[in-house]
Amino acid sequence: MNATLLTQSKSTQPMITQSTLTQPEASLSQPTLSLRAVSKTYGDGDGTVTALHPTTLDVRPGELVAVSGPSGSGKSTFLALAGALLRPTGGQVLIAGQDVTALPAAALPAFRLKHLGFVLQSSNLIPYLTVREQLTLVTHLAGQDARAGQARADDLLGLLGLGDRAGHYPAALSGGQRQRVAVARALMNDPQLILADEPTASLDGPRGREVVQMLAQQVRERGRAAVMVTHDDRVLDLCDRVVHIVDGRVN
Ligand SMILES: Nc1ncnc2c1ncn2[C@@H]1O[C@H](COP(=O)(O)OP(=O)(O)OP(=O)(O)O)[C@@H](O)[C@H]1O
Ligand SMILES: [Mg+2]
Numbered sequence: 001m002n003a004t005l006l007t008q009s010k011s012t013q014p015m016i017t018q019s020t021l022t023q024p025e026a027s028l029s030q031p032t033l034s035l036r037a038v039s040k041t042y043g044d045g046d047g048t049v050t051a052l053h054p055t056t057l058d059v060r061p062g063e064l065v066a067v068s069g070p071s072g073s074g075k076s077t078f079l080a081l082a083g084a085l086l087r088p089t090g091g092q093v094l095i096a097g098q099d100v101t102a103l104p105a106a107a108l109p110a111f112r113l114k115h116l117g118f119v120l121q122s123s124n125l126i127p128y129l130t131v132r133e134q135l136t137l138v139t140h141l142a143g144q145d146a147r148a149g150q151a152r153a154d155d156l157l158g159l160l161g162l163g164d165r166a167g168h169y170p171a172a173l174s175g176g177q178r179q180r181v182a183v184a185r186a187l188m189n190d191p192q193l194i195l196a197d198e199p200t201a202s203l204d205g206p207r208g209r210e211v212v213q214m215l216a217q218q219v220r221e222r223g224r225a226a227v228m229v230t231h232d233d234r235v236l237d238l239c240d241r242v243v244h245i246v247d248g249r250v251n
Contacts, residue, residue, distance in 0.1 A: 037055070041089045062219060066229075073246055082195055098115075117186030119199045120199070122202065162180055179199060182199070
């Protein structure tokens, strides 16, 4: 991991990082996420539910896209397909130029670790790890240099206003701080694509906004792409686009 990845870009251009330079297929002009006629049907026989009808959508570097819709409309299904957590019934999902629907199941965890960051409704922090350790665990899982990981964790925590909480356990944090740690953790591997499912659901208005502002800032400054499922109308103005899903159909 290169410490220069953490340098904030002052220009409006997406920052060129080592990882984009070493991955020609992930050029900044092509979408980070492409769904091509992606559909998902659960179950078989009479009990089938089409949670997502064929959907085509691109998310480009520097874009934060919100996904909204009523309960049961297919938002989590959409996000799971975009994050290669679920295989589509039809269509293709491309992440950073790679058709993940063509990858064998055994290759997916390593692919996700390298390219994706997830933020979920509950922060899913590990109770017996400190804030810094929640982040350096990612470095450890990726088999990367521990010292560079520590430095990156401290930089990210500083950036997200958590510098003075690095040695605390999750139980000693507020809900908003926990969610910010979850955002920092999702950014640890410098992912091309960040996927968030209701990241503000457990927060009050101002705290929820803060978390989304941080996500938006990271996306724009680093030229990353993000998709965020949300019911929270108060954060939609922070997003570049809003995709509505009703009964498994994207508007
Ligand atoms: N594993 C599953 N097996 C069968 N049906 C499922 C499964 N997961 C989801 N569904 C169904 O697919 C549809 C879409 O579900 P999904 O979880 O994507 O909705 P959602 O928009 O995220 O809802 P919420 O806002 O309540 O989280 C629903 O009808 C749901 O019951
Ligand atoms: Mg859901």
